[in-house]
Amino acid sequence: MIKFHKLFASVLGIGQLKGGGTIxxxxxxxxxxxxxxxxxxxxxxxxxxxxxxxxxxxxxxxVEVIWGKDSSKVVIxxxxxxxxxxxxxxxxxxxxxxxxxxxxxxxxxxPLGVRRLEQLPKGWGVMADDLLAGFYALxxxxxCITILTKFA
Numbered sequence: 001m002i003k004f005h006k007l008f009a010s011v012l013g014i015g016q017l018k019g020g021g022t023i024x025x026x027x028x029x030x031x032x033x034x035x036x037x038x039x040x041x042x043x044x045x046x047x048x049x050x051x052x053x054x055x056x057x058x059x060x061x062x063v064e065v066i067w068g069k070d071s072s073k074v075v076i077x078x079x080x081x082x083x084x085x086x087x088x089x090x091x092x093x094x095x096x097x098x099x100x101x102x103x104x105x106x107x108x109x110x111p112l113g114v115r116r117l118e119q120l121p122k123g124w125g126v127m128a129d130d131l132l133a134g135f136y137a138l139x140x141x142x143x144c145i146t147i148l149t150k151f152a
Contacts, residue, residue: 005062008055008076015073022104024075028082029096037091049083053127056080060123070118070126077130081107084134089141094148102140106133 010016011024035045056076067073085103089095106114107130114136117128 002062002066005059006066009059009063009074011075011079015071015075020072020075021078021107024078025082025100025103028079029086029100032083032086033091033093033096035091049080049087052076052083053080053131057123057127060126064122064126074126077127078107080127081130081134081137084131085137085141087138089138090145095141095145098144099137099141102137103134106136106140112136 007013010020011027014020014024014027017023056079059076060074063071063074082100082103085099086096089099110118110129110133114129114132117132118125120128
C-alpha cells in the first residue's frame with residue numbers, strides 16, 4: 001500500500017524532479033484545459049476534486065514517515081491547489097496562465113494565513129496551505145476575468 005501512497009503523493013514520480021510542484025501544477029493545467037467544454041457542469045469534477053483532496057491527505061500522512069514532514073517529493077497538494085484555482089474558470093489559455101502564475105505566487109510566498117496552515121499536523125498541513133493558496137488564486141483569476149471582460 002505504501003507504493004500506492006508514494007505514487008499518488010508524488011503524482012506518479014513528478015515530485016522526484018527538480019521543480020516538481022510547478023511541473024505537477026502545469027500538467028494539471030494542461031489536463032484541465034483539454035477537458036471537454038462545460039465539463040465543470042458535471043458533478044463528477046467536484047467529486048473528483050474532493051476525492052483528490054481526501055486521498056492526498058491520506059497519502060501525505062503515509063509518506064511522511066518515509067520522506068519527512070512536508071517533503072518536496074509530495075506534489076499532490078499542488079495539483080489540488082491548482083484544481084481549486086481553476087474552479088468555474090472559462091477554458092481560456094489566458095485565464096489558465098493567470099491561474100497558474102497566481103497559484104504558484106500564493107503557494108510560494110504564502111501570505112494571509114497560508115503559512116500558518118502548514119503547521120497543521122501531517123497530511124492536513126501539507127494539503128491545507130495549498131488549498132488556501134488555490135482559493136486566493138481563484139479569487140484573483142475571477143477578478144482578472146471581470147476586469148478583462150469589462151474592458152475588452
